[in-house]
Amino acid sequence: MSYSVGQVSAFAGVTVRTLHHYDRAGLLSPSGRSGAGYRLYSEADLARLQQILFYRELGFSLDEILADPQANPLEHLQARLRQLSEEIGRLQRLAEVAEQAIEVQRTGVQLTPAERFEVFGEIGFDLSYATEAQLKWQDSAGQKESMARAAAHTKEDWRQLMGEAAAWRGELLAAFDEGEPSDGERVMDLAEEHRLHIARWFTTCPPDMHRRIADDFAADPRAFALVVPPSQQRPGLAAYLCKAVHANAARRADREEDR
Numbered sequence: 001m002s003y004s005v006g007q008v009s010a011f012a013g014v015t016v017r018t019l020h021h022y023d024r025a026g027l028l029s030p031s032g033r034s035g036a037g038y039r040l041y042s043e044a045d046l047a048r049l050q051q052i053l054f055y056r057e058l059g060f061s062l063d064e065i066l067a068d069p070q071a072n073p074l075e076h077l078q079a080r081l082r083q084l085s086e087e088i089g090r091l092q093r094l095a096e097v098a099e100q101a102i103e104v105q106r107t108g109v110q111l112t113p114a115e116r117f118e119v120f121g122e123i124g125f126d127l128s129y130a131t132e133a134q135l136k137w138q139d140s141a142g143q144k145e146s147m148a149r150a151a152a153h154t155k156e157d158w159r160q161l162m163g164e165a166a167a168w169r170g171e172l173l174a175a176f177d178e179g180e181p182s183d184g185e186r187v188m189d190l191a192e193e194h195r196l197h198i199a200r201w202f203t204t205c206p207p208d209m210h211r212r213i214a215d216d217f218a219a220d221p222r223a224f225a226l227v228v229p230p231s232q233q234r235p236g237l238a239a240y241l242c243k244a245v246h247a248n249a250a251r252r253a254d255r256e257e258d259r
Contacts, residue, residue: 002032002040012049019049028052058084146202153201161201168193169228172241182240183247191241191248194227207249214245 009016022028023039028048032040041049058080153161168190175187191210198205198213205213216223217238221230224238 002042003046004034005030005039005041008041008046008049011046012053014049014053022049022052055080145204149202157201161197164197165227168197169232172228173232173234173237176234176237176240182243187240187244188248188251191244192252194241194245195248207252210245211249214242218242 003011005016005019008014009019019028019039023030028045030039031042031045034040058077060080172187172190175190180186191214195205195207195210198210213223217227218224218241221238224233224241227241228237
């Protein structure tokens with residue numbers, strides 16, 4: 001039995017224009033023509049159309065379907081299953097990031113935009129970095145404490161801690177510009193000040209945690225921008241601070257051994 005293009009359109013729920021497009025693309029050409037030259041589709045054509053529509057529903061492009069029309073359908077489906085599994089994983093990760101972004105906004109710095117500018121100045125708050133950090137450390141007691149204490153800080157608290165951070169930053173920049181070695185006493189003392197600053201305002205910061213924080217500074221510009229705004233950065237400064245933190249951690253370990 002043969003079916004006209006109008007009948008197939010009604011059966012399959014696709015437009016006549018789509019069927020014409022499939023024909024021109026070589027994806028589904030009708031098996032016959034009427035005496036007047038109209039397209040006529042066979043039962044086999046309908047089965048092929050059903051397969052095409054199924055593949056399209058799974059997200060295959062026309063090019064993918066055309067690439068190997070004789071391929072084993074099982075191979076097509078297995079390949080698509082792998083792709084869908086990867087996409088599901090990606091979407092789950094995005095959902096986690098969205099959830100954490102919401103949590104950051106709920107428990108983060110409780111200041112109006114004007115107050116944020118007044119207190120933080122050039123120091124930017126990169127939400128993408130904050131959410132990634134939250135995902136990375138979400139099970140850490142230190143991260144939970146840090147978020148809770150940050151949420152509890154008043155505007156005056158933020159003004160004070162940012163003032164301390166600015167003074168410390170000025171000393172770090174001076175040491176760097178004057179060529180002080182990153183493992184010298186002066187710069188290691190600055191690294192220790194930074195560690196104590198974190199402990200005073202956010203969470204207990206043992207040397208191993210401080211090293212991980214410093215590694216983030218060296219690896220991710222978004223992290224380092226929370227300490228030194230881009231307008232004040234120098235090439236190599238993030239690595240310089242990271243080395244100082246590691247040197248300070250080693251110095252503290254040596255002192256513990258001497259006790």
